[in-house]
Every structure is written in structure tokens, then in C-alpha cells.
Amino acid sequence: MKTKILLFGMILSIFSFTSCSKDSDPATNQATVNSTDIVASQKMDNAIDDVSFIADDQYEISEGSMTGKTAGGGYMSMMPSCVSVSDLGSSTTVRVLTMTFGTANSPCVFRGRSIKGKIVLTRTIGMTFPKTMTVTYTDFYINDNKLEGTSTWKREMLGDGTTLHPKTTFTMTGMKLTTSAGVYTRNGERIREMTAGFLTRMSPTDDVFSTYGTCTTTLANGTTITSLIEMATPLVHKNVCSFQQTPMPFPVSGVLKLTKNTHFATIDYGTGDCDNLAMQSIDGGVATQITLGN
Numbered sequence: 264m265k266t267k268i269l270l271f272g273m274i275l276s277i278f279s280f281t282s283c284s285k286d287s288d289p290a291t292n293q294a295t296v297n298s299t300d301i302v303a304s305q306k307m308d309n310a311i312d313d314v315s316f317i318a319d320d321q322y323e324i325s326e327g328s329m330t331g332k333t334a335g336g337g338y339m340s341m342m343p344s345c346v347s348v349s350d351l352g353s354s355t356t357v358r359v360l361t362m363t364f365g366t367a368n369s370p371c372v373f374r375g376r377s378i379k380g381k382i383v384l385t386r387t388i389g390m391t392f393p394k395t396m397t398v399t400y401t402d403f404y405i406n407d408n409k410l411e412g413t414s415t416w417k418r419e420m421l422g423d424g425t426t427l428h429p430k431t432t433f434t435m436t437g438m439k440l441t442t443s444a445g446v447y448t449r450n451g452e453r454i455r456e457m458t459a460g461f462l463t464r465m466s467p468t469d470d471v472f473s474t475y476g477t478c479t480t481t482l483a484n485g486t487t488i489t490s491l492i493e494m495a496t497p498l499v500h501k502n503v504c505s506f507q508q509t510p511m512p513f514p515v516s517g518v519l520k521l522t523k524n525t526h527f528a529t530i531d532y533g534t535g536d537c538d539n540l541a542m543q544s545i546d547g548g549v550a551t552q553i554t555l556g557n
Contacts, residue, residue: 296488296521296528296545304480304488304521307440307449310405311414312474312500312512313374314382315433315455316341318398318416321348321360321384339465341502345371360384370404375510379404386416394418412438421456428461430454435478444483451478451490460502468506473497474517489522504537511537513555 323338342348345365352359362382365371370379380403386396396416403410415434422428431454438449453476460470475497480488492498498517505512514532521528531542531550542550 294524295526296523300482300486300488300523301521301528301530301543303442303444303447303482304490306408306442307438307447307480308490309512310408310410310440311433311435311438311449311453313376313378313405314398314410314414315416315431315453316374317362317382318384318396319429319431321362322386322394322396322418324348325358325360326388339467341467341506343371343373345369346373356388358384358386358388364403374505374512376406376512377404392418392420407443409441410438411441412436414438425462428457430456432476442483446483448481449478452476453478453492456497458499468503470502472500474500474514486523491520491522492517493520498532499535501535501537507537511539513539513541 320341324340347363349361349363350359351361360383362384364373364378364380364382367379370377372378381401382403383399383401384396385399387394394417396418398414398416400410400412412435414436417432417434419430419432420427421430433453433455435449435451435453440447440449453474455472455474458471458473460466463469475492475494477489477491480490482488496518498514498519500512501515504510504515515535515537517532519530519532521530526546529544529547529550530553531544533541539555541553541555543553544550
């Protein structure tokens, strides 16, 4: 996914967290950031990251030759064969693509997760940046969690020559994720910048992305969680981790801070290894290891 952003996410593989400690006081547990809050927030993060990955891939497939990459070869799509793409309603200035993921009874498996339904991508065509795209969803599910709403994708190009690379901003307004535990709503921005791999179009597995930004998630019980990823400590994703025999589509490094009321949780994703481990600290306390999973 050359110039495959973000955004997710980018945008951010549906996480299940196992913590080594739990608060036995229900009232305190409700006020502080707990494991349930973290799982809920990360489910939305990972759904957005998948969509960002998909949107970037399709941009490259249909318009990558106009982005300033070195010539030769062409771009290798990262989409599995169970995804079909239809060009419907395009004009000389606007491209409209409908992506269908498997069928209701036979979903696609992508980066280790089950995906079904449709995404419609509508974007501007041409050499002028920034490029913009709207992303809408029709009966679209990731691991049986339904994603709804309309989000905005914006692509910029930074640097020149060997430093040329894309930066994508994924804006979410009233995005909804419906799970077995209820409905979660997301507002905010995720910015995903490609930090390695842009000049090697035929080797997408060497791509590396840094993601940062702020957003809020309203949980099924009405509680609001603020999610902050600072530019100085972005979440780093390596494509090579997503396409191992056992996919590990999780951040390999970076820090995520979740705030609820006056309390917070900090999640540190490590130092670069392709694994499903992270360290979690509540209100600045002792960090404990957690396991990330689909």
C-alpha cells in the first residue's frame, strides 16, 4: 500500500486486552480508565486503521502514477482476491469506486480479520494536492462489528526527491461502530505519515507508517474517552507485520494516552518488534503487560 496512510490508520485490527490487575470497587472502576474502556476505544481505532489502509491502497492502484513516485513497475495492490472493485459514476475530475468484500456468507480475511460489505470511495482526480476523498459504508463489518457513517480522507505530499512521501489525514465525524456490547461513536482526526517505503512501489511490505492525532470515543454507556497520540511518540505500523503467516497488524512502537474524567491510561507498544504485546499503566502506576488480539 504505497502511500497507504492513515491515517486508520489508520486507523488501528480489533484489540482484546488482558490486564494483570482489576479494580474491585465498581464505583472507582467506573470513574477510572479500565480494561473495558480500553478495549472499546481500540476497537474503533483498529477499524479506522483498516479503512485507511484500504483507501490508500485503492488510491495507489488507480492514481499512483500521478503521485511523484519513481517510474517503473507499477504498484502491487495489498488487497486479497476476495475483494472486487467497481468503477461507478466516475467523471474526468471525480473517481467513484465501490469495493465489495466477499459475501454475507463468505467474508474476506484481511490482515487476520474477517471483513464483509461495501466501501464507496469518492475522490478528486489530477495532479493538484491536497487530494480529498469521502469514504462511506454499506453493511460493512469488521469481525462482525458494523462500521457506519461518512469520513474524509485528505492526502498531501511532503519533501522532494528521495525524501518525498505522503501524509494522509483521516477525519471522523459521528462515525459509529456497533458491537455485541453496544454502539460506539468516534469524532476526531488521525494523521498517518509514510516514513519508509515510498520509493519502492513493488515492495509494499517495506512500508512503515507513523500515526498521531486526537479523537474522542463515546462508549455504549455514554462515557467519553479522549485518545491522544502525540507527534513525538507516534504509533508505528510496519506492513511486514500484517502479512506474516500469523498476522500481527498492531503498532510496533509508540504511546497512546486515553483520558476519562480526570483519570488516564498509557499504552506503550514497544520498541519495534512484530508482536501482540504492549505495556499498560493506569494513572501513572506500575506498567503491566497486555496482549493484543483480534
